[in-house]
Each structure stands twice: as C-alpha cells, then as structure tokens.
Amino acid sequence: MRWRGIASVAVVLLGWEAASRSGLLPAASLPPASDVLMAWPTLAAAPAFWASVGHTLASALGGLGIVVLIAVPAALAIGLSRFVRESTWLVVEFLKPIPPVAMIPLGLLLWGPSETMKLTLIAFGALWPFLTQMVYGINQVDHVALDMARSYRLKAWLTTSRVVIPSLLPFAATGLRVSASIAVVVSVVTELIGGAAGLGRDIMVAQSAGNLPAMYALILTTGMLGLLINFAFAAAERPLLFWHPSQRKESD
Template sequence: MTVLTVLIIWEVAARSGILPEVAFPAASAVLVALGGLIFNASFWAAVASTLAAAGVGLLIVTIIAVPLGLAIGRVQFVSKSMTLVIEFLKPIPPVALLPLALLFWGPSPTMKVFLVVMGSLWPLLIQISYGARGVDKTQLDLARSYRFGWTRTVRHILLPTLVPHALVGLRVSASIAIVVAVVAELIGGATGLGQSISLAQNTADLPVMYALIMATGLIGLAVNALFELVGKPLLFWHPSMRVKES
C-alpha cells in the first residue's frame, strides 16, 4: 500500500508540474520502461555482470572472513594484533579505493571484485568474530570431558552459535556487495547496471534511468528474500524465528 501511494503521489506531482519534467518523468513512464527492460537482453547481461562481481566478491569475503573471524574470536593474540589493522581499514569507503583499482586493473570485473571485497568484508568478519567469542566455554569443556571429538563439537556447539551471526553478516555483506558493484560500474565505467544507469543519464533517457535504479532496488529485495528463505530452515530452532512465527 505504501509503495502504491508513493507511485500515485509521484504520478500526480509529475503530471501537474510540481516536479520538474526535466528531472522527474511520470511514474507511469518509468514503470513502462521497467516493463520493457524485462525483454531487453542487454539489461539481463548487465544484471548478470553486476551479480557476478557481487557474488565472486562475496565468495572471497566468506573465504577470508570465516577463518580470520574465528581466529580473532578465539585467539587473544590474533585479536590484539588485528584490531588496529581492522579499525584502520574498516572506515575507508570502497569508492576512495576506486582510483587505485582503476590504475591496477582498469574498468574490468577484477576491479569490481576488489572493491566489493574491500567494502563487504567487515560485516561478516565482525559477526563471525562476535559469534566465536560467544561460544560457551563451559560447553566446550563439557564436550572435551565427554570426548565429543572435533566433528560433534563443531556440529553441536560451534555451528549453533556461529550460524545466526554468519547469516546476519552475510545478509549485510551481500547488500553492500551489490551497492559497491553498481557504484564501481557507475563511476569506474565497468560493464553492468551502473554503466547502464550512467549511459541512460548521458543520453537523457530518464524513464530508463529511473527504471534501472528501481531494478537495482528490486534485486536488493530479492537478495534479502533469498536470505530469509535460507535462514528459516537453518534457524528454525532460534528464538528470533519463534518470535516471527508468533
């Protein structure tokens, strides 16, 4: 209902001249352009390019963040030695690294993946380290006393503590990955949705430009829904799921 209300207000404001036509086309024109994108092969190629960069970057982030986060959370020496490095790198926006990435790789997929990794690493890394710190020492001592072994200890003690944190970190990192990929394409000139938005802006095709922006938002919603779908069977036992169901 809220979305429909916003679209109606947008349409009326654009048709009545409250919003300048040179900057805000009517909502109906944007929706028509959005519908036309569905049958546009170049649009789907741009979507695939953006999602590929975000997906590869997220995979690399996972490979880095899981073991490093576990080490930071469980080993005091690693935690103390890495704190300064993380606090130094974490506030640097990926866009600030764009000139460096362009210098090394140009407007290429590698450039996008590098920026995605630098932008989306921190949420997952921090969540994994928090989860590792939250593992109950008493449960670990009990597992050792009963000689659970590594496999049973991981399955029954480590994973139930880490998975909720990991899913939260992955969800945030995935959203950031898409944003960074689009920005890298928009400013850096790499192929993808960002480049398509820039091209539509330069050719003054505003309905298509806004349609592409809306498509980016819809992709974000789809990614969020995917994590919701994956999280339900994995966290059916978690209190947060019981609260949602009630």
C-alpha cells in the first residue's frame, strides 16, 4: 500500500537527520535533511528553477519521442524479418553495453553543450530497453491466433489491431517506462558533465558555490521528476491495458 512507501520515506529522512545531527555522518558533506527540505521553498520561488526543470523534462520526453520513432519500425523489421534480425544482431549487441556517459566527449565535440547533444545521448541510452521489449513482444505474438486470422482471411489492419497490437502493448509499456527512467538519468548526467541547461547544471553550480543544501534539494528534485514520470506512465497504462492481468491485480 502507498502509506507503507510514505512511511519508508519518512523513516529514511528521520535517519538521515539523526545521523547528520549526531555526527555519525559529516554535516559538512551531508547537511541534515531538514536543511535540505528547507532549501526547496527558496528554489521553488526562483523562476530559474522551474526553467531548469522544464529543460530537463523537455529533453527527456523529446529523447523518448525519438526513441519511439526509431524503435517501432526497427523492432517490426527485426521481429518480422529473419534476414534483418541476423544482419543487425551483432550491431545491436555491440552498442547496447556502451554507456551514454562515455559518448559525452563525442557529443560535446560534435554539437557542444547544446540541446542536440542532450537529445542524441538520451535517445542513444534509452533506445535499447524499448527496442528489446518491442522485439520480444513481437516474438511472443500467439501464432495460433495469427493462423486463425489468416484462415478467416482477416485484412492486415484487422490482424494488426486485434491480434498483434494487444499482444505487443504490455511489452511496449514496460519498455517505455524503463526507457523513460533512463531518459531522465541521461538528461541530468549530460547537463551535469556536459554543461547543458537543466537541473544537472544547477547541481554542478550549487556544488561549486558550496551551497550543499540546495545541491541535495536539486538531486532530490531529479528523483521526484523520475517518480512523477513513472506515475504518469502507470496512469496511462490503466485505460490501455485494462484487460491485462497485471492491471486486474493492481485494482484488486
């Protein structure tokens, strides 16, 4: 239940406060939780804070949109064509383990600390979970249902809308949620290291100025941003996947 999660957060904050106040944790490096929480109203009162939140959120969602545009046709081609699957397997498996952080120097060299650099690295990092889930979902389509659709001579759009898409949607939804979390992480990291506008750059500026409560408040803001995106995707899944067993279990 949700109250258990809220209680867990409260326990963590109380433990953080006690450890910092007692000297168990160095207050010079990790201020008390109360100081960090009190820094939030000051941040929220500044328009620059919301502009940074907007930059980070827009980059993450923009990169996610690019991922969808690339992954959907690529997954269909890989999942439905043995030739494409065998031709691209080595390239995909080679690129998947490369962390987007390792590509930041190349991105800065090509585009500088710009929005193009952020979107490219976000798309690169968030592509693989969604693409993998899509391909797996296509492979899990019920072949008996496809054979029945052929036997009834259903048109291609009916077969796709009534057989393929319902089987694919749960896998696509899972991959999209994972990719959304990765998109937020990569967006903040590229801002932090690459210097592009957003929460990551604000974290770096606060750390350089020695304003540790504001720095930790900004770090917590990135976590809350990822949590809100996750809740938004979960809310969107309920009407789309109302028939799926996972949604029925959550409603029970």
